[in-house]
Amino acid sequence: MGRTVGGEALPQRLLAVATRLFAEKGFEKTSVQEIVEAAGVTKGAMYHYFAAKDDLLQEIYQRLLRMQRDRLETIMAGPEPVARRLHAAAADVVVTAIANLDDATIFLQSMHLLSADRQRAVRAARREYHERFRSLVEEGQRAGTFRADVPADLVMDYFFGAVHHLGAWFRSGGRLTPEQVGDHFADLLLTSLRPEPAR
Amino acid sequence: MGRTVGGEALPQRLLAVATRLFAEKGFEKTSVQEIVEAAGVTKGAMYHYFAAKDDLLQEIYQRLLRMQRDRLETIMAGPEPVARRLHAAAADVVVTAIANLDDATIFLQSMHLLSADRQRAVRAARREYHERFRSLVEEGQRAGTFRADVPADLVMDYFFGAVHHLGAWFRSGGRLTPEQVGDHFADLLLTSLRPEPAR
């Protein structure tokens, strides 16, 4: 074919290389030249597949968002009670974010560098995802399983802040496995939603 | 005097202008030329006070860190029970972060752009601050006021993730005041630390 080297098509290889470099050095400090050198091709080849450096960034975002959205749907569609489903979803988003920590880090650090239009598109997708997640919380609040004296969207901002922040401290091989972190974060979320006992 | 225009010394005016521009457009998308133009001076004047553009960034960080550290010390030194002090500290860091949202946003977005040395220095200061905060949690855990089955540093990472994320969604004039957000966040933190009832 001539289009695979090392078993990966060039667009995918470029994305993988770019993801690693963006996470290591930041989007702006990574030059297109560095990306194509690391991928073993020339600039022309990259611009054959991606119209601009920004496209790499957006594609990385969308890949992550698509995955998280799909996993959330699967979990939400399950038969368990809402508390179990929220716990599973929360733990899963943490584990997924850690498994794709480079993508998540880039997301956090570099979204503001996209053009206004692209930011809008990414934000819209992100919002949709958050709203799906939030509907789980609201379902539990309506059912009385979760306390209702705190706005559900504030709980989401609280929780996703923690998720976005994972890249700032989590190191694989550290004291806790991704699953343990996911479990703890899910526990903290569920606990913070437990109805107040009579004071 | 001769060195104040509009009642503010030039270094402070440069910092204020840079803070605003960095928050609006990002650190690298803001040129030194734009900063000095917005401040009404020339490049030479800026380089007289700041050896490099990076210095502006670091100074903005340190200003915020100093303030937060001082406020934390005051709160921790109070006489209230540990739960009240943690609540107050948590609510205060939220209110302070919102009051200085530009600085906090820049911190989050641009720290990775500093040189390795400078990043180390900032991280060390940040770690020290987190450790002071964490000691409050640990104090409560030792006293049995807070659940001890979750690592205190994980709780901190969870909570500060939420704080750092404020810039992504909080808009002044929105549904909630900074104080209400601070209260809710502190509540969520305290609730999530409440000891498990017998299952």
Place this chain on the structure above:
Amino acid sequence: MGRTVGGEALPQRLLAVATRLFAEKGFEKTSVQEIVEAAGVTKGAMYHYFAAKDDLLQEIYQRLLRMQRDRLETIMAGPEPVARRLHAAAADVVVTAIANLDDATIFLQSMHLLSADRQRAVRAARREYHERFRSLVEEGQRAGTFRADVPADLVMDYFFGAVHHLGAWFRSGGRLTPEQVGDHFADLLLTSLRPEPAR
């Protein structure tokens, strides 16, 4: 056939599309990619027929030159007196230039972009054409029909300047038809060659 789409062979369609685009946007601002997209083929197809982008340009020139040369020959070969033949030739070159204004515009704007060799070739063809035209003037000068106190080649440079300049102002649908413009220009030429009356 197999080689015609829309009733036109591919080389001709490529030339037609290129002519339009070159006239609209200029030669260098038109990329090969745009040309082949507008023609509905791929680059390989174009390079099958034209060895280089420059070839398109040169072919456009030569097409125009061939047509003008043939028409001039026909007119010159006529039986009318020299003044009538010059008038007809002058009017015809104007009408023809307007009918092929895109080609003429490109000629004017882009000839200097060809390689030195190609420029030489085009200039030689152009010179030959001008000389044929000039011989008409000289014939009239020898016969005493035209004033002889102005060099014939200067008259040609004067007149063809006006012809080349048509693209800068003529708009179809304007106040004058191409034939009217041709008539006026031929009149101006003939009048300017009228022998001086005794002063």
Place this chain on the structure above:
Amino acid sequence: MGRTVGGEALPQRLLAVATRLFAEKGFEKTSVQEIVEAAGVTKGAMYHYFAAKDDLLQEIYQRLLRMQRDRLETIMAGPEPVARRLHAAAADVVVTAIANLDDATIFLQSMHLLSADRQRAVRAARREYHERFRSLVEEGQRAGTFRADVPADLVMDYFFGAVHHLGAWFRSGGRLTPEQVGDHFADLLLTSLRPEPAR
């Protein structure tokens, strides 16, 4: 001062060098690198004075237009009869165009490469100039000195075509001096405007 080398300020030297190169090789085939190398400075220095390569082009145009406009005003304000004034103006524009043949050549070849806005500005200035010139012709037509059966603007398009075309053939040191060419062109113009004798 530090701002003059060879007795010329840098902006002027850059313009002079750019004019020569643009005329030799065309605007698009001349790189900024070549310009600054020929001027003995770095790119940064050029961009300190000119915001874009286009600015050089526009400044060259405007310089030429300003000069021609000023000279025309002087000639038109003279006391001679209209035929003498038109002859003087026509001869002068030819001599001036030849004296600044590089600028005039660039004008012709490269105007279409400017942005739409800039083209509009240049065209407006050009039109204003042509209208001043045309008013001379119309004055003569009203006075009966010139034939009135040809539109004055068509005469202008005819004459300025010849002027613009000078760069295509005039070579200094050739058979005719600029003044002789100017005289001949002015003669051709005046002769072509001579009222028709009774046929």
Place this chain on the structure above:
DNA sequence: CATGAATGAGCATTCATTCAT
């Protein structure tokens, strides 16, 4: 005949920083 992936050289522009004044 035709494709389209890939090349490689080139381009305009930006910008933090320096330094003579």
Place this chain on the structure above:
DNA sequence: GATGAATGAATGCTCATTCAT
């Protein structure tokens, strides 16, 4: 203290052309 002209290196991107299939 302050100016602003000038540097110099880097950057994202374009594009005519080639060639294996």
